[in-house]
Amino acid sequence: MPAISRDEVAHLARLSRLALSEAELDQFAGQLDSILSHVRTVSEVAAADVPATASPNPATNVTRPDQVIPCLSPGEALSGAPAVEDQRFVVPQILGEGE
Numbered sequence: 001m002p003a004i005s006r007d008e009v010a011h012l013a014r015l016s017r018l019a020l021s022e023a024e025l026d027q028f029a030g031q032l033d034s035i036l037s038h039v040r041t042v043s044e045v046a047a048a049d050v051p052a053t054a055s056p057n058p059a060t061n062v063t064r065p066d067q068v069i070p071c072l073s074p075g076e077a078l079s080g081a082p083a084v085e086d087q088r089f090v091v092p093q094i095l096g097e098g099e
Helices: 006-015 022-045 074-078
Strands: none
Touching: 006 022
């Protein structure tokens, strides 16, 4: 017995606002039935004692420790700016007045 019928595919297409032809309904019904049967097969193979994982290979994130180092003061950061106002860069407006 198929996992999904042609009528169910037509119903899903209506819900998704997809206009499918009769040939497409038949094609997608077969494809979705194949996908669902593969999912069922994988579900049968998966054992309860095997933990779920995103990857079969363990991975660890390699990072360096944070180090606090001196940075620019606001005045130093703004010293090369073509225009400054209230300790901020002044840039051309790109959106309309009310946006």
